[in-house]
Amino acid sequence: MATEILSGKVHVNTTINGESTDFLAEPRESLLEVLRETLGLTGAKEGCNDGNCGACNVIMDGRLVNSCCVLAVEASGADVTTIEGIAGPSGLHPLQEKFLEHAALQCGVCTPGFLVSAKAMLDENPNPTEDEVRWWLAGNLCRCTGYDKIVRAVLDAAASMRGEG
Amino acid sequence: MAVETREEAVTIKHHSVDYSVVGTRPIRHDGVDKVTGAARYGADVSQPGQIYGAVTRSPHAHARIRSIDTSKAEALPGVHAVITSADLADPGEKVTGGGEATAVPLKHKSGNVMARGKALYHGHAVAAVAAIDAHTAGEAAALIDVDYEVLPPVMDVLEAMKPGATLLHDDLHTDIAGEASAEPSNVAAKFLFEEGDVEAGFAEAAVVVEREFTFATVHQGYIENHNALALWHGDGELTVWCSSQGHFTIRAEVADILDVPISKVKVIPTEIGGGFGGKTTCYLEPLAAALARKAGRPVKMTMARADILKATGPTPGGYVRVKMGVDSDGKLTAGEAYMAFEAGGYPGSVVAAGCMCVFAPYNLTNVKIEGDDVVVNRPKTHAYRAPGATQAEFASETVVDEICEQLGIDVLDFRTLNSAEEGTWRAGGPAYGRIGHKECVEAARGSEHWNSTLEKPAGTYRGRGVASGFWFNIGFTSSAIARLNPDGTVTLLEGSPDIGGTRSSIAMQFAETLGIGFDDVIPMVVDTDSVGYTDVTGGSRVTFATGYAAHEAANDMRKQMIEGMADVWDVAADSITYENATFTANGESATFKEAAHLLNEDTQQIIGKATVTPEKEGNAFAVHIADVEVDVETGKVTVLRYTAIQDAGVAIYPPYVEGQMQGGAVQGIGWAFNEEYFYDDDGRLRNATLLDYRMPTTLDVPMIETIIVEVPHPGSPFGVRGVGEVPIVPPPAALAIAIYDAVGIRYRDLPMSPHRVYAELAARQNGAEA
Numbered sequence: 001m002a003t004e005i006l007s008g009k010v011h012v013n014t015t016i017n018g019e020s021t022d023f024l025a026e027p028r029e030s031l032l033e034v035l036r037e038t039l040g041l042t043g044a045k046e047g048c049n050d051g052n053c054g055a056c057n058v059i060m061d062g063r064l065v066n067s068c069c070v071l072a073v074e075a076s077g078a079d080v081t082t083i084e085g086i087a088g089p090s091g092l093h094p095l096q097e098k099f100l101e102h103a104a105l106q107c108g109v110c111t112p113g114f115l116v117s118a119k120a121m122l123d124e125n126p127n128p129t130e131d132e133v134r135w136w137l138a139g140n141l142c143r144c145t146g147y148d149k150i151v152r153a154v155l156d157a158a159a160s161m162r163g164e165g
Numbered sequence: 166m167a168v169e170t171r172e173e174a175v176t177i178k179h180h181s182v183d184y185s186v187v188g189t190r191p192i193r194h195d196g197v198d199k200v201t202g203a204a205r206y207g208a209d210v211s212q213p214g215q216i217y218g219a220v221t222r223s224p225h226a227h228a229r230i231r232s233i234d235t236s237k238a239e240a241l242p243g244v245h246a247v248i249t250s251a252d253l254a255d256p257g258e259k260v261t262g263g264g265e266a267t268a269v270p271l272k273h274k275s276g277n278v279m280a281r282g283k284a285l286y287h288g289h290a291v292a293a294v295a296a297i298d299a300h301t302a303g304e305a306a307a308l309i310d311v312d313y314e315v316l317p318p319v320m321d322v323l324e325a326m327k328p329g330a331t332l333l334h335d336d337l338h339t340d341i342a343g344e345a346s347a348e349p350s351n352v353a354a355k356f357l358f359e360e361g362d363v364e365a366g367f368a369e370a371a372v373v374v375e376r377e378f379t380f381a382t383v384h385q386g387y388i389e390n391h392n393a394l395a396l397w398h399g400d401g402e403l404t405v406w407c408s409s410q411g412h413f414t415i416r417a418e419v420a421d422i423l424d425v426p427i428s429k430v431k432v433i434p435t436e437i438g439g440g441f442g443g444k445t446t447c448y449l450e451p452l453a454a455a456l457a458r459k460a461g462r463p464v465k466m467t468m469a470r471a472d473i474l475k476a477t478g479p480t481p482g483g484y485v486r487v488k489m490g491v492d493s494d495g496k497l498t499a500g501e502a503y504m505a506f507e508a509g510g511y512p513g514s515v516v517a518a519g520c521m522c523v524f525a526p527y528n529l530t531n532v533k534i535e536g537d538d539v540v541v542n543r544p545k546t547h548a549y550r551a552p553g554a555t556q557a558e559f560a561s562e563t564v565v566d567e568i569c570e571q572l573g574i575d576v577l578d579f580r581t582l583n584s585a586e587e588g589t590w591r592a593g594g595p596a597y598g599r600i601g602h603k604e605c606v607e608a609a610r611g612s613e614h615w616n617s618t619l620e621k622p623a624g625t626y627r628g629r630g631v632a633s634g635f636w637f638n639i640g641f642t643s644s645a646i647a648r649l650n651p652d653g654t655v656t657l658l659e660g661s662p663d664i665g666g667t668r669s670s671i672a673m674q675f676a677e678t679l680g681i682g683f684d685d686v687i688p689m690v691v692d693t694d695s696v697g698y699t700d701v702t703g704g705s706r707v708t709f710a711t712g713y714a715a716h717e718a719a720n721d722m723r724k725q726m727i728e729g730m731a732d733v734w735d736v737a738a739d740s741i742t743y744e745n746a747t748f749t750a751n752g753e754s755a756t757f758k759e760a761a762h763l764l765n766e767d768t769q770q771i772i773g774k775a776t777v778t779p780e781k782e783g784n785a786f787a788v789h790i791a792d793v794e795v796d797v798e799t800g801k802v803t804v805l806r807y808t809a810i811q812d813a814g815v816a817i818y819p820p821y822v823e824g825q826m827q828g829g830a831v832q833g834i835g836w837a838f839n840e841e842y843f844y845d846d847d848g849r850l851r852n853a854t855l856l857d858y859r860m861p862t863t864l865d866v867p868m869i870e871t872i873i874v875e876v877p878h879p880g881s882p883f884g885v886r887g888v889g890e891v892p893i894v895p896p897p898a899a900l901a902i903a904i905y906d907a908v909g910i911r912y913r914d915l916p917m918s919p920h921r922v923y924a925e926l927a928a929r930q931n932g933a934e935a
Contacts, residue, residue: 026300028300029300033299036208036209037211037299040211041202042202042205042206042208042209043201043202043203044202045206045208045388045389045438046208046390046467047388047389047390047470047855048470048854048855049469049470050470050854050855050856052854052855052856053388053470053855055388082202083201083202084201084202084203086201086202087201092197092200092201096197096200096201099200100192100193100196100197100200101192102820103190103193103666103820103821103823103824105196105199105200106439106664106665106666106821106824106825106828107387107388107389107436107437107438107439107440107664107665108195108199108200108204108436108438109206109387109388109389109436109438109439110388110438111199111200112200112202115200133863134863134864135863135864137862137863138862138863138864139862140862140863141388141855141860141862142388143385143386143387143388143439143441143828143832143860144439144664144665144824144828145824145827145828145831146824146827146828146829146830146831146832146861146866146869147827147831147861147862147863147866148173148827148868148869149820149823149824149827150863151863151868152173152868
């Protein structure tokens with residue numbers, strides 16, 4: 001009977017964090033499910049499974065998406081960056097460093113989503129104002145910090161990436 | 166008094182102690198894992214061969230379960246097990262303990278995990294399945310056929326108490342000081358706290374204000390979903406992985422609900438993605454274990470957000486009436502309060518805590534406070550950050566503001582005049598030790614915010630409010646084990662799940678005790694087999710009590726190292742001194758690290774340990790200042806500026822103290838303005854998504870300014886009070902007062918959402934026109 005269930009699976013080739021990756025997925029599986037349960041990339045979190053909390057944010061072909069609202073089969077041929085791909089070989093991304101310096105996390109479960117979301121913003125806008133940061137990050141819920149230190153960390157990371165830090 | 170100012174934060178110290186590790190701002194030990202996605206939360210753990218569980222939930226708020234037909238679900242390919250409450254142990258009349266909650270009848274605890282005979286709220290679990298994948302499990306759960314006899318839902322506390330109200334439990338009698346009422350009732354318990362002579366007190370009063378307040382059911386709103394992974398070993402031992410605020414509590418509850426010896430259950434804590442009181446009890450853990458036992462496979466479960474909102478948490482909505490009297494000098498003479506809190510489907514709301522908090526910031530000798538714990542067809546309520554205090558103090562602080570207005574007395578002067586202080590007896594007791602409410606009021610008075618002028622451009626409606634808050638901050642039991650490593654570092658094992666930086670705040674106290682560095686201590690949260698009993702991460706107790714245990718374990722380690730070095734050097738132990746992280750005796754000298762190496766070579770194992778149950782409460786006080794603008798066209802209120810002031814005792818790890826203050830304030834802002842359970846007439850929850858259960862986003866709040874006040878707590882080696890909970894208490898009152906200052910209307914119902922704010926503005930407008 002397991003074969004019957006498996007028979008509906010689709011082969012998908014995609015690029016995840018720069019590496020060519022193959023997986024089998026049922027058409028009803030979300031990209032988030034496949035990242036977490038099939039590929040073991042558990043950095044993206046499920047908080048709501050309907051696009052309201054941003055904890056599952058990944059960057060897909062340069063665009064910030066909620067991976068819970070993307071079907072895994074849609075990732076075919078795409079270039080996906082997850083939280084696991086944010087740090088470079090030489091160390092943490094400035095956003096990651098600034099989140100730590102500013103204590104911009106408490107429980108940390110929303111943190112991967114915030115970092116991926118903030119990276120997508122800084123890729124587009126390297127010099128955001130506080131209002132722009134707040135506007136961009138409004139799709140990410142954090143229940144611990146009250147956002148103050150997150151916003152400061154993102155502004156500081158942006159300054160540091162511009163060479164002003 | 167020393168004042169330190171950073172760009173974004175101020176600290177006011179009422180002491181002269183200076184530490185080398187405590188009070189610094191290093192990067193937390195678990196930080197890198199949490200910014201790279203490497204940290205393992207509950208749902209991130211898997212086991213070979215695991216299958217997935219799903220729960221069938223009641224679509225009705227109140228229904229008798231006539232029968233459950235599981236045959237269609239069992240026949241679905243890929244399904245391995247189906248369970249109902251019959252697969253859990255018969256709870257009989259056993260009692261189970263519950264961490265921050267008091268001991269409760271097991272039939273209620275087990276019944277909340279899976280309905281037994283009756284479904285008591287929309288979303289109540291009635292059956293569960295395990296299948297090859299999560300989708301198949303979900304399909305199977307939908308195939309379970311439950312025959313319900315639908316009963317009228319009882320949704321409101323005041324309705325539930327009326328004579329003739331539909332009863333949730335035929336066998337529930339009101340507990341009044343240990344005596345059960347003759348007739349069954351929806352009132353599970355009545356509490357009474359009485360001090361002095363309240364009638365005489367009101368007779369002395371020049372001004373008496375009495376008001377009624379209501380507040381909606383709200384959820385803790387942690388971003389991480391509930392989860393559990395259960396694995397039975399061949400020898401009948403059970404391992405459970407889950408994120409909770411207390412894995413020892415989960416172990417006890419799982420053992421009781423399944424009737425398995427506690428020694429056979431090991432609970433491995435994972436990282437936890439927020440709890441705020443809502444993860445102090447089990448939901449999925451016993452179900453995963455029962456399914457895994459039946460299926461013979463490890464079972465993993467996660468709870469969908471809609472089910473979290475329907476069936477976990479929330480914290481009580483309800484009703485409070487407060488009456489306070491003051492004499493013509495502005496001195497409080499008497500206080501009376503009555504409150505009815507939703508318990509949810511089973512008894513046990515936080516109403517007693519609300520009763521003890523309602524007047525706690527003040528020196529009030531004549532008080533009478535009554536509280537009713539009332540079952541209604543809503544999810545079993547649980548603690549939420551200073552549980553019960555926010556609701557109660559929203560009422561009393563709003564009344565205090567009205568009294569100040571009537572007397573024409575400054576709100577901060579009123580607080581200085583009437584503040585509780587060392588020796589003040591709190592309703593329900595005990596008398597306070599050294600506390601810092603007055604110092605918080607002073608800090609507010611001296612703050613840049615309070616002394617700034619709130620600009621009110623023409624056509625805008627702006628106002629400022631201030632409110633105090635109190636929360637107990639308890640001790641309870643914590644353990645720590647410290648292992649000395651050959652390289653001179655220390656692995657510090659503890660049993661307190663780390664929700665927001667407590668690994669580091671505990672390790673810092675350990676390091677300070679021995680004079681070693683922050684990075685020389687490697688803190689780890691370990692399973693129920695690997696460290697002594699530790700109560701839940703709750704009650705603002707971890708940095709206080711587990712930090713205390715770490716301090717004692719450090720002292721034990723030093724003692725053992727001195728004894729060990731006496732052997733190594735062949736000297737008497739009492740000739741060895743330890744200062745500046747160096748052992749010295751008779752011309753011999755070894756740093757802590759050198760000693761670790763020598764002791765290791767001498768095959769000595771140094772394991773410091775401690776279990777503590779600190780008696781003296783930390784007693785946290787906060788004062789918040791809020792500036793708001795009311796849009797009179799829409800009723801939407803915007804927070805323009807917000808300052809949180811709080812006595813932290815001594816801030817061990819200041820950035821995370823500020824973080825608690827900011828996060829608590831923003832949760833309080835959400836409670837004040839947005840958050841609310843919407844039930845329809847059938848008792849079905851209509852806003853079970855994070856779009857419709859609207860928690861604050863980045864756009865809804867400004868930066869939250871913080872002023873840490875340090876009045877050291879005498880009951881802690883480093884003066885820690887605990888900081889997590891009290892910052893949620895003042896916001897609803899401070900914001901209601903600010904709205905009054907802006908538009909001249911007193912709002913006494915939470916949340917003060919745009920439609921409610923607008924309705925009063927429109928009614929006033931219509932009244933003026935009529």
